[in-house]
Amino acid sequence: MKKEFITTIISVLCSALVAVFIVKTASPKARAAETATTYSIDGSVVRTVNLADSDYPDLTFAAESSADAVVFVKVGLRTSDQLNNLPPMFRYFFDIPQERQVSGSGVIIRPDGYIVTNNHVVAGADKIEITLNNNKSYPAKLIGSDPPTDVALLKIEAEGLPVVPFGDSDALRLGEWVLAIGSPLGEELRGTITAGIVSAKGRSMPNMQGEFKIESFIQTDAAVNPGNSGGALVNKKGELVGINTAIVSRTGSYAGYSFAVPSNIVKKIVGDLIDFGSVKRAKLGIAMSGITQEMADKMKLSSLKGVYVNEVTKGSAAEKAGMKEGDIIVKIDDSKITTPSSVQAKVNSYHPGDKAVITILRDGKTKDLKVQFQGTVEATGVVTEDGSVAFYGGTLRSAPQQSLAAFGLKQGVEVVSSGSGKLAESGVPEGFIILYVNDQAVGTPQDIVELAKKSKRNVYIEGIHPNGKIGFFGFAKE
DSSP: OOHHHHHHHHHHEEEEEBBBOOOOOOOOTTGOOOOEEEEESSHHHHHHEEEHHHHHHHHHHHHHHHHGGGEEEEEOOHHHHHHHHHHHHHHTOOOOOOTEEOOOOEEEEHHHHHHHHHHHHTOSEEEEEEETTOEEEEEEEEEETTTTEEEEEOOOOOOOOOOOOBBOOGOTTTTEEEEEOOTSSSSSTEEEEEEEEEEEEEEETTTSSSSTOOOEEEEOSSSTTOOOOEEEEOOTTTTTEEEEEEOOOSSEEEEEEEEEHHHHHHHHHHHHHHHHHOOEEEEEEEEEEEEEEEHHHHHTTTTTTTEEEEEOTSSHHHHHOOTTOOOOOEEEEEEEEEHHHHHHHHHTTTTTTTHHHHEEETTTTEEEEEEEEEEEEOOOTOOOOTTEETTTTTEEEEEOOOHHHHHOOOEEEEEEEEEHHHHHHTTTTTTEEEEEEEEEEEOSSHHHOOOOOOOOSSEEEEOOOTTTTEEEEEEEEO
């Protein structure tokens, strides 16, 4: 009986297809043309696929074409206080020797020495050193950083460097194979490559603070550990689809959950840092939430896909486009909108002044709105489109005569919008009429801008609320 069972297994194996892979020896550039051929037991060809373009998880091309463009980043003389100020999830993402140096990874994105990494890797650094895969080391200059997306851009003086080309992170599919490349646990393991799949897209994480916190992380199960931060997440074509940024762990070591900033966000951020020296971030001007089953039943919606508009900010790009509270956003240009994070990710790809078509659902009917995105914060003193003047994240205008007469005033400056900067953080509300700045009477927004410029440290504001009560506010300039 046992003998017959073994014979049956052999018989089944002989009748099954046997995959034979023929891979030619070639340089990384030539690997894109490599094929894998599957033969049956009788020698007939079943199929031939391109390893770089197929769904077959051969990741050798991606590994060999990307490894040399991922660098070791060593940051010196960071104080313990600066480390303690980092979010807890990021403190675990460093290799911290006794001499108070920290290390991470970076990715060369241009052959003339531009390198992208995480902001939390280089924040507060006194010096930065880059070591390439060929052991050459270079001092690096911080070109700029963007804490809200945790992206930083470095530059070394070198030419002809290997690069990892940007890929389209929006095109990633759940279950797609990816590689994480970096330097886990220090310099000794630099250039380590691990593999995994895309576990989720559009992930948010706890303890991420700030108005523009990332809500669209790529989650993978590729193993990353302290030192991987700032390294590359690449697809099977060897394209950069993310920058490895954080892990969720109770121990500080890899526990199966790693997160990367999508390459489409990274590409836009570093492009702004190179071209403008700072990030030009677009803003739509809405408060939003996902669609619940209760909302869908009440509004008689056929699905839960889309984003509900809870509030439209006065004077925002959304309001000027005709968007209203209660609208449901279902598409921005050609991108379908399913969650609030997908709105944020799409809006983050635009610059102030860019135009888009936003498709909404209102009263059971679809409607296209043409929107022109505004900037998040205009520089103080800039005159905006409606004639108001930007001031520390908010906007000001000379108070209307009707408002002045109501309080028996001769002059004053009205707060049109508190915005999201220091003016709002100090507590100044919209409609507040500013009468004095640093004990000097003011009558125009320009008066306020000039007095603030002259102040060495702080700005003190005195004025009157819309209800007639006197108010006092202050904030530090830096």
